[in-house]
Amino acid sequence: MRKASLLGLLLSVILNVSVNGQEKTHEVIIIGAGLSGLTSAYYLKTNNVLILERKAQAGGRIIDGQWNGFHYPKGTEYMGKPEGVLKQLITDLDLDVIQIPPPTDGIGYKGTIYTKAGILDFLPTKKDRNQFKALQRKLSKLDKATEGVLWEGEDIDTYSTLDDVSVAQWLSENQIHPLIQRYIEIENLGLFSANNEELSILYNANEMAYNLPSPKDFWESEVFTFENGMVDLSNALSEKLEAKIKYGTEVISVNQQPDGSMQVIARSQGEKKVYKAKKVICTTPAPIAKKILANSISTRALEQLGKVDYGQYITINIFTEKRWLKEAWTVSCLDNYFTSIYDVTRTQTTEDYNGKSIISAYIPSTTAKDKTFILQSDEDVLQKTLKDMEHYFPGISKSVLGFDVQRFNYAYPVFGLGYYSLLQKLENDSSLNKTIFLTGDYMKYAVVDGAILSGYITAQKVNKLLR
Ligand SMILES: Cc1cc2nc3c(=O)[nH]c(=O)nc-3n(C[C@H](O)[C@H](O)[C@H](O)COP(=O)(O)OP(=O)(O)OC[C@H]3O[C@@H](n4cnc5c(N)ncnc54)[C@H](O)[C@@H]3O)c2cc1C
Numbered sequence: 001m002r003k004a005s006l007l008g009l010l011l012s013v014i015l016n017v018s019v020n021g022q023e024k025t026h027e028v029i030i031i032g033a034g035l036s037g038l039t040s041a042y043y044l045k046t047n048n049v050l051i052l053e054r055k056a057q058a059g060g061r062i063i064d065g066q067w068n069g070f071h072y073p074k075g076t077e078y079m080g081k082p083e084g085v086l087k088q089l090i091t092d093l094d095l096d097v098i099q100i101p102p103p104t105d106g107i108g109y110k111g112t113i114y115t116k117a118g119i120l121d122f123l124p125t126k127k128d129r130n131q132f133k134a135l136q137r138k139l140s141k142l143d144k145a146t147e148g149v150l151w152e153g154e155d156i157d158t159y160s161t162l163d164d165v166s167v168a169q170w171l172s173e174n175q176i177h178p179l180i181q182r183y184i185e186i187e188n189l190g191l192f193s194a195n196n197e198e199l200s201i202l203y204n205a206n207e208m209a210y211n212l213p214s215p216k217d218f219w220e221s222e223v224f225t226f227e228n229g230m231v232d233l234s235n236a237l238s239e240k241l242e243a244k245i246k247y248g249t250e251v252i253s254v255n256q257q258p259d260g261s262m263q264v265i266a267r268s269q270g271e272k273k274v275y276k277a278k279k280v281i282c283t284t285p286a287p288i289a290k291k292i293l294a295n296s297i298s299t300r301a302l303e304q305l306g307k308v309d310y311g312q313y314i315t316i317n318i319f320t321e322k323r324w325l326k327e328a329w330t331v332s333c334l335d336n337y338f339t340s341i342y343d344v345t346r347t348q349t350t351e352d353y354n355g356k357s358i359i360s361a362y363i364p365s366t367t368a369k370d371k372t373f374i375l376q377s378d379e380d381v382l383q384k385t386l387k388d389m390e391h392y393f394p395g396i397s398k399s400v401l402g403f404d405v406q407r408f409n410y411a412y413p414v415f416g417l418g419y420y421s422l423l424q425k426l427e428n429d430s431s432l433n434k435t436i437f438l439t440g441d442y443m444k445y446a447v448v449d450g451a452i453l454s455g456y457i458t459a460q461k462v463n464k465l466l467r
């Protein structure tokens with residue numbers, strides 16, 4: 001008897017369940033094992049953490065596949081030069097960063113791919129190309145001015161008006177050539193699944209300054225990944241945290257208990273599960289967070305969460321007899337069904353490799369408002385993609401060996417007009433940051449670095465409160 005209860009006690013410590021089968025109170029429950037949730041868990045100073053993940057694997061919007069010995073991303077493909085928390089994390093996890101070999105960028109227009117020193121030749125005149133370079137300088141200046149606001153939490157001061165200026169408005173006030181405006185729109189759709197009208201210049205200057213290609217620097221690469229792609233990062237994190245993750249567990253709601261603790265209700269294999277925690281970190285996309293937290297945060301906070309819109313997105317990886325794209329790692333396409341195509345094999349083969357390969361196309365809707373975009377059939381996606389790829393690579397349709405389509409309902413949060421003040425309202429809401437914490441890319445910026453920084457900041461807040 002004594003032996004049995006001791007064993008039960010031991011098991012309860014290991015599995016974090018009490019002897020009678022009821023879950024014990026966790027110090028922290030994290031909803032979602034995407035990058036932000038994994039980062040929070042990694043930096044929390046308590047061991048008593050449980051991560052509840054709806055899917056059978058971690059990584060969220062970092063998803064990959066494998067074909068013919070190659071890894072291919074179906075979502076996140078790269079990161080900028082690692083800095084700050086991301087850099088620290090990569091060092092801690094002992095991961096080797098790979099620089100994607102240059103030339104990395106190309107521009108596709110009317111069936112021609114422009115790269116290297118001629119990357120701006122899609123623009124009709126020298127005057128237009130000079131305007132492109134001038135725009136680059138202007139955006140870099142704006143980026144330097146706003147970087148601290150976006151990434152370091154500095155006061156917005158003089159830039160507050162930019163929060164209400166769309167990229168489209170800013171470009172037209174600066175009398176930018178329509179084809180350059182088109183290029184920026186394609187970049188924005190590809191990077192954020194939202195168009196120039198929908199994004200605010202406050203959040204966009206940063207990404208555009210980094211993204212606009214320069215004919216002078218085409219041999220420099222500013223894009224990085226890992227041996228098997230970005231999935232190496234989420235895999236390394238989830239392996240470290242494996243014992244704390246419960247997969248296949250979809251959280252339905254979070255409720256405040258009379259004793260001040262939080263009750264987390266989830267569904268797993270058709271069964272209802274009830275968990276208890278002192279703190280809950282919700283890292284799902286905002287619309288899901290709004291549903292989960294409907295009973296536990298203020299109506300004001302719910303209202304703000306409801307304003308965070310997401311664009312839809314489709315990616316397709318096409319497996320081919322030979323390698324078709326060699327001119328650049330990625331080509332932004334100005335007049336096609338897709339906004340960009342990628343040579344997936346670039347970091348996994350030699351420069352002159354010509355064998356079986358993978359080319360991917362990234363396909364956002366033309367507006368984040370379109371909520372039916374992902375309903376197209378796989379076959380439609382393939383046919384529309386190949387039809388437009390034929391302009392660049394005649395004969396590619398005949399070399400197709402297979403394909404893989406991935407859909408994203410919540411691809412990217414739209415950092416639209418007034419987003420800065422929306423985030424301020426969430427930051428300052430009295431129902432948040434005590435027991436319930438909102439975390440994820442939408443709380444910082446819609447890239448890997450943003451998700452990681454958000455996860456890290458939340459871990460710091462929670463560590464302080466648990467001390
Ligand atoms: C197609 C595409 C390409 C991209 N490419 C890049 C890129 O190259 N570089 C870059 O920096 N960024 C890129 N991004 C953006 C980047 O992927 C995201 O910013 C980042 O991964 C977001 O991480 P997150 O943790 O905030 O959210 P997510 O990754 O969405 O994680 C949320 C997690 O919560 C889980 N979840 C949802 N609901 C529930 C529930 N009810 N219960 C339990 N769990 C739940 C989800 O399954 C998921 O695992 C891309 C995004 C997309 C869509």
